[in-house]
Amino acid sequence: MSEDANLTDTLLRTVDRIAEDHATRAVREAAERGEFPVELWAALEDVGLPRAWLHEDAGGAGLSVADAMLALRRSAYHALPVPLAETLVAGRLLAEAGIALPDGPLTLASAAPGATPVALSREDEQESLVGTAERVPWARDCSHAVLAAVDGAESFLVLAAIGNAVGESAANLASEPRCAVALDAARVVALAPMPGAAERILLEGALARSMQMAGALEAAMDIALRYSGERIQFGRPIAKFQAVQHMLAMMAGHVATARAAADQAIEADAAMPSALRVAIAKSRTGEAAGRGAETVHQVLGAIGFTREHSLHYQTRRLWSWRDEFGGETYWQQRLGREVARLGADALWPTIVDI
Amino acid sequence: MREFDFEPVRMPDSVPALREEVRELIAAEVAAGAFRPQRNSWNTFDPDFSRKLGERGWIGMSWPKEYGGAERSMLERYVVVEELLAGGAPVGAHWVADRQSGPQILRHGSERARSEILPRIARGECFFCIGMSEPDSGSDLAAVRSRAEKVEGGWKITGTKVWTSNAHRAHYGIVLARSAPKSEDRHAGMTQFICDMKAAGVTIRPILNLYGGHDFNEVVFDGYFVPDDMVLGEVGAGWKMVTGELAFERSGPDRFMSTYQLLRETIRRVGDTPDDRQAEEIGRLVAHLATLRRMSSSIAGRIDRGENPATAAALVKDVGTGFEREIPEVIRRILPTEPSLGPGTGFDELLGSAMLRSPSFTIRGGTREILRGMIARGLGMR
Numbered sequence: 001m002s003e004d005a006n007l008t009d010t011l012l013r014t015v016d017r018i019a020e021d022h023a024t025r026a027v028r029e030a031a032e033r034g035e036f037p038v039e040l041w042a043a044l045e046d047v048g049l050p051r052a053w054l055h056e057d058a059g060g061a062g063l064s065v066a067d068a069m070l071a072l073r074r075s076a077y078h079a080l081p082v083p084l085a086e087t088l089v090a091g092r093l094l095a096e097a098g099i100a101l102p103d104g105p106l107t108l109a110s111a112a113p114g115a116t117p118v119a120l121s122r123e124d125e126q127e128s129l130v131g132t133a134e135r136v137p138w139a140r141d142c143s144h145a146v147l148a149a150v151d152g153a154e155s156f157l158v159l160a161a162i163g164n165a166v167g168e169s170a171a172n173l174a175s176e177p178r179c180a181v182a183l184d185a186a187r188v189v190a191l192a193p194m195p196g197a198a199e200r201i202l203l204e205g206a207l208a209r210s211m212q213m214a215g216a217l218e219a220a221m222d223i224a225l226r227y228s229g230e231r232i233q234f235g236r237p238i239a240k241f242q243a244v245q246h247m248l249a250m251m252a253g254h255v256a257t258a259r260a261a262a263d264q265a266i267e268a269d270a271a272m273p274s275a276l277r278v279a280i281a282k283s284r285t286g287e288a289a290g291r292g293a294e295t296v297h298q299v300l301g302a303i304g305f306t307r308e309h310s311l312h313y314q315t316r317r318l319w320s321w322r323d324e325f326g327g328e329t330y331w332q333q334r335l336g337r338e339v340a341r342l343g344a345d346a347l348w349p350t351i352v353d354i
Numbered sequence: 355m356r357e358f359d360f361e362p363v364r365m366p367d368s369v370p371a372l373r374e375e376v377r378e379l380i381a382a383e384v385a386a387g388a389f390r391p392q393r394n395s396w397n398t399f400d401p402d403f404s405r406k407l408g409e410r411g412w413i414g415m416s417w418p419k420e421y422g423g424a425e426r427s428m429l430e431r432y433v434v435v436e437e438l439l440a441g442g443a444p445v446g447a448h449w450v451a452d453r454q455s456g457p458q459i460l461r462h463g464s465e466r467a468r469s470e471i472l473p474r475i476a477r478g479e480c481f482f483c484i485g486m487s488e489p490d491s492g493s494d495l496a497a498v499r500s501r502a503e504k505v506e507g508g509w510k511i512t513g514t515k516v517w518t519s520n521a522h523r524a525h526y527g528i529v530l531a532r533s534a535p536k537s538e539d540r541h542a543g544m545t546q547f548i549c550d551m552k553a554a555g556v557t558i559r560p561i562l563n564l565y566g567g568h569d570f571n572e573v574v575f576d577g578y579f580v581p582d583d584m585v586l587g588e589v590g591a592g593w594k595m596v597t598g599e600l601a602f603e604r605s606g607p608d609r610f611m612s613t614y615q616l617l618r619e620t621i622r623r624v625g626d627t628p629d630d631r632q633a634e635e636i637g638r639l640v641a642h643l644a645t646l647r648r649m650s651s652s653i654a655g656r657i658d659r660g661e662n663p664a665t666a667a668a669l670v671k672d673v674g675t676g677f678e679r680e681i682p683e684v685i686r687r688i689l690p691t692e693p694s695l696g697p698g699t700g701f702d703e704l705l706g707s708a709m710l711r712s713p714s715f716t717i718r719g720g721t722r723e724i725l726r727g728m729i730a731r732g733l734g735m736r
Contacts, residue, residue, distance in 0.1 A: 218358065225733060245730035252358070252729050253673045256666070260360040260652070261645040267362050280641045287638070329634055336628055336637030344622035348440040348614075351644050352373070 008067055012074045018043045019078035028313060031081035032175040036141040041082050041105060049075075050087040050105065054095050065092075069211045069266045076215030079313035081176065083107055083138035085208035090146035093200060097157045097192035102144045109133035109147035109160070109181055110201040113326045117198055118183060120149035120156055120191070127191060129160065129183035132167075137324075139166045139179035144189065148197035157194040160186040172320035174313070203278045205325035210262040210281040213289045213321050214255075216314040221255045223311050224248060224296040227303075238299075247295055254292035258285040264354065276338060277354060283331035286322035293318045357665045357732060360648060363655035368426075369433050376434055379410070380441035391442030391615060398444035399523055401478070407438075407445070408478025413452045417460055422473030428658040432651065436607040442615045450520070451475045454603055455482035455528050459548070462587030462595060467548055471526065483551065485515040485529035485573060486596065492517075493724050495596065496540040500531040500575065502547065508581040509533070511547060511555075514574050521558050521571035527551050529575070530592050544592035548584040555579065565695075565710035598662075603719060605653040605667035610646040610674030612715055613681040613708045617643070620685050623701055632688045639684060642677050646670065665732030672725045675715040682708040 022040040031037050044050055047061070052068040054060025063071070068088055075084050083105045090106035111117060111133065119130040129149055136145060145162045148155060165185035172178050194200065225248060228239035238244045261284035265277040273281075293315040297304050304311045322328065342350060384391055389400065407413050415431040417423025438445050456475045459467050474480035491497040500513025511531050521527060527549045534543030549556065555578035561570040587595050617639055624632050649670050656663045682705055686693070693706035716722040730736050 225735070228735065239730075239735040242727070245735050246723070246726045248733060248735065249672065249726035249729035252733060253669055256358045256360070256649065256669050257642075257645050257673060259358050260649045261641065263360060264362070264644070264648045279637065280644045283638060284641045284645050287641075328638070332635075332637035332641065333630060333633040334637065335640055336633030336635070339636055339640050340621060340624055340626050340628045340633065343626070344618045347618055347621060347640070351640070351647055352436075354644055 008070055011063070011067060011071050014047050015049070015071055015074040015078065018047070019075075019080060023078055023080050025310075028079075028081060034140070034169070034177070037081055040080065044075075044080075044082065044084065050084060051091050051101065052088065054091055054101070058095060059101065060091070066266045069207070069262075072208060073211040073215035073218075073262070076212035076317070077219040079174075079216060079219070079317055081174075083142060085205075085212055086137050086142075089201070089204040089208055090144075093146055093157055093194075093197075093204065094159060097194050099157070099159050099190045099192055102159070102189070104144075105138060105142045107136055107138050107142040107145045107162075108201055108205055109136045109139070109145040109162075109183070110205055110325065111148070111198060113202060113330050118147055118149040118158075120151040120158065120188075122151060127188040129158065129186055129188060131183050133181045133183055135170065135172075135178040135324075136162075136166075136181045137172075138177050139181050140169050140177045145181065145186070146201070147183075148194070148201055149191070150198075154193060155195055155197045156191045157197045157200075158191045159189045161189050162186045172316075172324070174316040174320050176317075176320070199275075202325055203273060203275060206278050206282040206331070207262075207265050207273050209321045209325050210258075210265065210278070210285040213285040213318055214258040214262040216317050216321070217255045217258050217285075217288060217292045220292060220296045220311065220314045220318070221248070221251050223314070224251060224299040227300055244299060247299055251292055251295045251299075254288040254295065258288035258292070261285050261288075274354075276335065276350070279331040279335040279338070280354070282326060283328045283335060286328040286331070289318040289322045357663065357669065360652035360666075361655070362648075363429065363651045365429055365433065366427055368430060372430055373433055373437055375410075376412070376437035377441065379406070380438070380443050383443070384441075389442070389444050398446040399520065400444035401447050401481075403444045404448040404478035404481070406478070407448070408476060411476075413448050413478050414456050414472060414476035417456065417472060417476065421460065421468055422476030424476075429654055432606070432654040436611070436647075436651075439607050439611045440614060446520070447481050447523070448475065448478055449608075450484060450524075451480060451482040453606065453608075454484065455526070458528065458546070458586060458595065462546075463548070464583035464585070466583045467586075471548070474525075480526070481520065481524045483518050483521045483524035483527040483571075485518050485521075485527045485549070487517045488514060489516055493721055495530070496544070496593065498530055498532055498544060500529070502531040502533040502545055502580075504533075505579070508579055509545075509547060509585065511549065511575040511578045511580060514572060516561065516570070516572050518558075518571045518573045519569050521551060521573045522560065522568070524551050527573070528586060530596060531575075533589050533592075541593040543590050545589050546586040546592045546595055547580045548586055549575070549578060549580060553578065564713065565707065604725075605650050605663075605670040605674075607647070607650055609671045609719075610643065610650065610677050612678040613712065614643075614678075616685060616704050616708045617681055619701055619704055620689055623689060635684050635688045639677075639681060646674050646677060650674070665729055668720075668725045668728045668732070671720070672722055672729065675722065679712045679715045682712055 022043050027037045051060035052063040056062045086107045087105050121128050149158050165182045167180040169179045231238050262281045265273045265281035303309050411424040412434050414423045415426045502509040502511050529547050529549045533545040557574040559572045560568045691702050694702035696703035
């Protein structure tokens with residue numbers, strides 16, 4: 001929670017207002033067809049959200065990490081079709097590395113967990129990248145990407161101009177662009193040594209997706225709850241049926257656990273969340289996302305399975321986000337290995353100190 | 355929605371030292387062979403251990419000093435309880451008195467009940483059972499048929515209670531009975547009474563449970579006399595008392611740590627080189643555990659500030675008891691072991707005991723289905 005609850009509240013209401021004004025049905029559908037919602041993004045930039053946690057003199061709003069993450073959660077509640085998570089994380093890492101931020105939305109060209117790291121070549125004072133980055137979020141709409149690259153044993157955070165490097169545009173289940181980027185064709189704009197840069201991008205990205213899933217789950221719950229009160233069958237609202245009540249009670253459990261799991265990861269005193277916290281957040285919210293999406297669709301029945309209803313804006317994102325920046329299996333295994341390494345008797349102290 | 359907000363708890367400064375003290379006591383007791391931590395923690399009955407906790411002021415911790423308490427915060431109590439459960443300490447004897455009966459007596463009891471009973475509970479010398487369920491009244495508590503009849507100077511109780519854990523070992527029971535005939539408001543007219551379980555007019559018969567243990571009892575009250583000053587709270591307000599103050603009971607660490615010992619011993623047995631599947635399942639359980647602990651401690655913080663987050667507490671119990679029940683099912687898939695009633699290698703017995711106890715987790719203290727009904731009510735659906 002923010003030190004200043006009012007500030008947080010104002011921030012969340014700002015996101016609500018922007019969503020209401022600019023994330024109309026038409027804008028959402030256009031975004032699904034590949035049209036970047038320019039006005040929505042401009043409205044977010046107007047209030048400083050994409051650079052929320054940067055210092056005010058760096059063009060940010062000077063928010064705490066926690067507040068920026070809460071704003072991100074709220075943006076996902078509204079399923080805003082913009083790379084806010086990516087821009088937030090990229091900006092934070094660039095600022096930490098002392099690299100000036102370019103204008104506009106930014107993306108993360110993060111190698112999937114376990115993939116071969118991107119190689120940085122430095123010949124004749126000329127830096128270039130080797131390889132291809134797959135499924136880069138919103139790459140089509142971003143002029144720059146932040147990525148990790150290695151030169152031998154050295155790890156760097158790189159800001160690359162990707163304008164000419166974006167290949168075929170694929171999408172995730174929510175029609176958010178996920179593009180291949182030919183890094184050989186990208187231009188290295190700046191770089192700075194950053195130990196474990198790939199891990200940093202993975203952790204921050206996974207944390208951002210965890211917050212987004214918590215937000216989308218909450219919205220899905222609100223939609224299902226509202227629907228259950230309005231939909232009449234057998235002469236009464238389906239909310240009056242015990243079977244439906246129990247489904248929504250379980251949904252409340254998914255929302256609550258996702259929210260608690262994601263929140264615990266943004267409160268670390270350190271500027272950077274620990275791998276343990278992120279593993280808990282991403283694996284727990286991912287599991288809740290799958291179960292929660294299934295539950296709300298069951299509550300909404302056929303109407304929820306249509307394009308016409310808006311539930312899919314949240315659920316298709318949930319089904320995508322849970323697998324981005326490492327799915328449950330990846331994070332659970334990481335967590336399980338770490339717990340096993342620490343040993344049985346360290347488990348409880350670890351849980352308490354997380 | 356507020357019910358989904360699990361803000362971090364801010365523990366008092368005294369907590370790290372207190373936590374260490376509890377861990378030291380447990381380590382010393384285990385080293386001395388006083389108990390085996392692999393055993394289930396809050397279904398044990400070990401009066402010696404309860405007395406040791408009483409000596410340290412760890413029972414009735416938050417109660418006023420004049421009633422034997424230590425005037426510590428609910429959060430300090432929370433920490434002591436979670437450490438005891440994590441350490442597998444045998445806390446079953448005083449559990450109900452400390453968690454539930456004592457606080458009710460403190461809030462609603464007569465001066466005599468408070469001054470006679472509470473200091474003994476706090477010393478770890480006085481144990482309680484709860485008489486709510488009856489042969490025809492389980493989840494539907496308003497169907498209680500035990501009668502309390504007003505007589506000179508008190509009440510006469512007649513009726514039968516079932517599933518009364520520890521009735522045969524407890525000194526007192528808090529018994530819910532109908533003090534007025536059923537009316538349109540079926541929840542009205544019920545009262546709680548503090549009953550002396552050793553007195554004449556109380557007959558206790560064992561009911562063996564699924565794993566063959568003697569924990570449950572049938573308790574028959576046959577015109578048992580309760581003096582007026584052992585009535586708990588207002589006559590007729592029993593329903594409100596048993597349903598209104600359950601947040602702490604529902605959201606405590608005992609609602610997700612019943613099989614914690616099995617999880618810990620699984621990690622020990624798997625060692626530091628788990629295979630992919632073992633790592634995945636253990637990681638998943640640990641993520642669930644950490645999340646539940648976060649939710650539970652957050653609610654403890656709210657209770658400590660005087661809030662009564664009933665729906666959030668029901669959520670924790672629903673999710674938490676599902677989790678503790680799932681642990682043996684997951685473990686048997688990643689560490690193939692034939693569960694055993696023992697005596698065996700220790701682990702097979704631990705697994706066997708967890709399996710045979712787990713059906714109770716989602717029943718006791720309000721079934722999962724009742725909880726989901728409460729959550730639905732909290733969501734405005736009923």
